[in-house]
Amino acid sequence: MFTAETYLARRAKLCEKVGQGLMLFVGNIDIACNYKDNTYHFRQDSTFLYLFGLQVAGIAATLDAETGEATLYMDELTMDDIIWMGPQPSVYDQAAKAGVSKVLPTSKLSSVIAANINREIHFVPTYHGVTTMRIAELLGKSTKEIESGASVKLIKALVSMREIKEKCEIDELRKHMAAGREMHMAAMTMAHEGRTEAEIMAMVSRMSLKNGGPVSFPTICTVHGETLHNHGYPNTLKNGQLLLVDAGSESPLCYATDHTRTSPVGGKFTDQQKEIYQIVLDANNAVAAACEPGLTYKEVHLMACRVIAGGLKELGIMKGDMDEAVMEGAHALFMPHGIGHMLGLDVHDMESYNEVLVGYDDEIQKSTQFGLASLRLGKRLREGFVVTDEPGIYFIPALIDKWKAEGIHKDFINFDALDAYRSFGGIRLEDDLLITRHGCENLGERIPIEIEDVEKEVNNNRFNNI
């Protein structure tokens, strides 16, 4: 359970790691959609959630690394607020939940910062212009200086803490996996000719919202799975197509689920689809079988790529030595992305900090090779990491044409064999794994993934009348 002690302990540990200076944490505000008062759903900043747990817009905090003192900057509600937003807990009640005893009005933040301006002021990278401008004003710096001035020391300290999930976090994640499962079960059951991508995406959103939170990232729901981040929903499903759904739900405490399933429209995979599907499933299972503390995720990625390349060689799509092909990056024509990323308060956990500081370290450096360059997590796994396991095989016509025309990796790829796959689309299968002491655990009840189980789920057609 998350209690005031949870946050007190985290802040104490962070102070110890950072050692000196004042840490400034600016929570998120309501973000405008098409005008100031028409906002997107409020999402608190993940760092703020991790250290204070308060889902309140417009608040800020300071944390003195030397004295350990935490101060929250938030205002009492006015009568107008109560009329428009209803009664809310007092700021002291809110602060108490975060284990903070010192609360100041928001207007005091600038004088507190001014009084500490000669000390080192640590802040994490910003991703909202309004936050950048606020910090710039508080510190008397330009927005450019803020954009490049985040504290690497603070980032590294936070990464070292947030990457190891605590029991309360694992419980929250595990519990919310049921919502992720419900989203995907609904999508599968709707994979029928005549349905639209939009209505399936709509049902997926509903399943997330009714379980307490919005989707954890924009849902991918497409019969063009070969487009990796497809955010439009223009198509109507046709029998014989593959429906790829990559979707997750945010829990009440803002932890993310992230799964992908690929279903046969109409309920029956073709033989060609089965062959490719099984390779992806083998790769997915191989990752889950291999993961354990000490292994680098880069090696897991390459191992999964070898499974994929090996399968494609058996089908006559690739040729030659598959270890060598993967080393050279030839498989990336079919799997141009990474095998996975960390998962937690963010679906790409901590990505606001800096992808390299999160997923790599002095030992494992990020590659620039096409495909491997997209791997977000390369470093050694540790007990308590939560990672995604998401291999895929895609046939991307524009990329195939380019490689063929330029003769890229022609020693490893039978370009002629690819004509039969030109309109295949793409398959991805994604689960969420908790790294345990001696291996890993697939979080939550596994969403149907075996060929016959997926076909069965499509064929139950539970929602045929809605």
Added chain:
Amino acid sequence: MFTAETYLARRAKLCEKVGQGLMLFVGNIDIACNYKDNTYHFRQDSTFLYLFGLQVAGIAATLDAETGEATLYMDELTMDDIIWMGPQPSVYDQAAKAGVSKVLPTSKLSSVIAANINREIHFVPTYHGVTTMRIAELLGKSTKEIESGASVKLIKALVSMREIKEKCEIDELRKHMAAGREMHMAAMTMAHEGRTEAEIMAMVSRMSLKNGGPVSFPTICTVHGETLHNHGYPNTLKNGQLLLVDAGSESPLCYATDHTRTSPVGGKFTDQQKEIYQIVLDANNAVAAACEPGLTYKEVHLMACRVIAGGLKELGIMKGDMDEAVMEGAHALFMPHGIGHMLGLDVHDMESYNEVLVGYDDEIQKSTQFGLASLRLGKRLREGFVVTDEPGIYFIPALIDKWKAEGIHKDFINFDALDAYRSFGGIRLEDDLLITRHGCENLGERIPIEIEDVEKEVNNNRFNNI
């Protein structure tokens, strides 16, 4: 239909109205939720939509008020874009749809602005920090100067055009009203004990998304209708409560619907609920009966308030002369908001410009009186306006206690009678009206609103098994 000519004509008219200088339009980018690459759904800026119609992130445009020349700043896709986002129309095809023949790479915008820096540069107010910072950098000004430096001339020209809806806009709005209706019919049918606000809100979202767009504003779905902008969904419905749902859908071209209905949980209004409901319905109907070009919306608002005050007097809740009571603002204890606002590309249309420049003019000034101060639209109605008609009656315990303690408007309010309504909640009923030559039209098929029709819709319980 929206064609290239639609946008060409609008831009030509705008150039004529603005007369001189260069207009700069910065479209919206994908806005981060919890890190840069995890974005909220993309929503193009409404001004950009109105003048160019392109739902493409990160583009900008200039429009020379003197020569009429329009230039779009947008970049061709890279191979990486195609892999991640799929094939897209070329920038020239996109520009052609907007009737623009001149396209420059985004990187050229700064030199174009630099070359025109001694001319008047018009821009509309910003609501995203990132846009403010971009314009500041382009113009070599501070973000504060940009925040206060929007062109009143440009705003007034745009308001004078956008407030009169063209045929293509009315067609789009009218067509999309069916989606708004479906959302509310679903919510009504789910108003049963044991359902949660969250699952009804989820179904409302689904109905919007499957019809082509997200909700046009954060859905209000609450058994505490007395909280005017209630954005939490923590409650489980109980028989005897009122479920207030204020929700709208955004059409494929980004026009908004906006309706409110209030349903009896369990399917049967109590006598007390019926009495209050009927007063709100009478006010709603009175507005639709009264609206016509030439009338000020401030007078319509006051007329609706008199209907409400009169009804409350009959129930013994108010007392004295109701014309006087409304003039003094006593009714605002029960209806603290305005009767409505303009509707179009924004649910509060054009609110990003400036509420007063949109809803008021030299003739009709904004009031500071509690209640009337919340009226967004006060000026004279004209043929082609689309407005909401949304009276309500609320019993807000905190506000009642305050007025009673301070004796506010005690000559008009029987505070003792209010004890029986302390846990009543609130009722609002909202339709969307198009002002026609001689009156107005309720846009789309009217959502059930008569007491018996609403009860019937709840009792059909269509979704009892999902």
